[in-house]
Amino acid sequence: MAELVPLEEAVARLIHDGDTVALEGFTHLIPVAVGHEIIRQGRRDLTLVRMTPDIVYDQLIGAGCARKLIFSWGGNPGVGSLHRFRDAVEHDWPHPLELEEHSHAGMANRYVAGASGLPFAVLRGYVGTDLVTATATIAPIACPFTGEVLTAVPALNPDVTVVHAQRADRHGNVQMWGITGIQKEALLAARRSLVTVEEVVDRLEPVPGAVVIPGWAVTLVSHVPGGAHPSYAQGYSTRDNAYYQWWDSVSRDRETFQAWVRSEVLREGAPG
């Protein structure tokens, strides 16, 4: 069963320099608080994996935690560009960022293969696009039964996957509902996992459409209410759309961004 530990301890125990780390959550249930803890603990050379790197990855990239990004869509949803991501790719600031770029269908299937213990996944995808030449991890494969040529993508097996969920019980059984995206596959594909939750309860009451992950398949659970903000947790909070707009102005400028990291993440100068 998963162990319940404080956030700081969970990140220190599970995430190390050079690790391949996936923080997943498809608009909903994004583990933003863990991203900030990674920045506070000064992790470096991470290979960050995420289908939709949004502002939490913009923050990690800008803070210099990432060496490489494996992704399928990197934008500020509903707002526009990720300015720290663009600055890294376009100007190598704060240092170069290697990209491994896929489509959503490809990334989803890579996690499915990883969770299934398979070396690769097969899909109808990418054919005719320039992603085939830009990305080494996309290859044609012939169906052994019909000869039809399809596309293969390798499994993703992160060292650590982090997700946010609504609830866990005291045994570390995790329950999430609403848009559950790719979290289950990403978590089961990983060698180690951390789930932050809104609430720890004695008993997980059934919820329609909920995904339950048994505690023995999870490494650590941390109680972090509001840990998805400015993303949201259905039934607990709503998406803070104004924050996503506000982030555009903070992230445009390197100095403004660095001041934000110092005051809001590192909490320099904060009392206590």
Added chain:
Amino acid sequence: MTQTAAAHTAAWTTDEMMTIAASRALHDGTVCFVGIGLPSTAANLARRTHAPDVVLVYESGTIGAKPGTLPYSIGDGILADTADAVVSVPEVFNYWLQPGRIDVGFLGAAQIDRFANINTTVIGDYDRPSVRLPGAGGAPEIAASCGEVIVVVRQSRRTFVDRVGFVTSVGYGRGPGDRERLGLRGRGPRQVITDLGIMAPDPDSCELTLTHVHPGVTVEQVIAATGWELGDAADLRVTEAPTEHEVAVLRHLEQTKRQSVTRTSVRP
């Protein structure tokens, strides 16, 4: 008639005309894969006007979403709350999109070319781009596997280029026969709807040609905003002007989206 047109001209913006034209491209009961932004606005407008039974599928896994307000992102809670089914991301791509269950894919573009290929990846060299765009998202497989594709994008020479620098999503490749040669199962782009008019692929050459200009727009204006020698269809028409009802419903939807921003706080 002239008087009515003049009154209408003052009553809508070019962006509203584009969104309304896009909404009309959806028929009642159509199953539609919806991206965020203009496509989502247009699909929700269609559902509130002439196509109440249009089925909206968002890549977040919400199938048959019926949001009462315009969502701000593809993963807003209201999409899950109002959906017929909420499925995982692998399921939405593997079980619903890939086998051809979706009639229409609604896409935007940063660049689009004469064969309706779309670039949302980079401007300039891939390894050292002048502009790094968000990337593919769901678009390559939407463009490949939906029954047909409708593109909604504002028209300018910067966006409408002779040939995209990076093919993120395939339209008609380099011309006739390319989709079949690549094994793409969907028919490809049916219409490209902009703030100036509507383009459709020529049946023989697959090249985008102008089929409609919006009211008040000249053919010359559209040509000037296009980076290749845009041809026009033999039966070039003027798009039917927006009705007061369409404009009213659209403005109401946009207002609900603005309210979703102001009612939340910036700071935790």
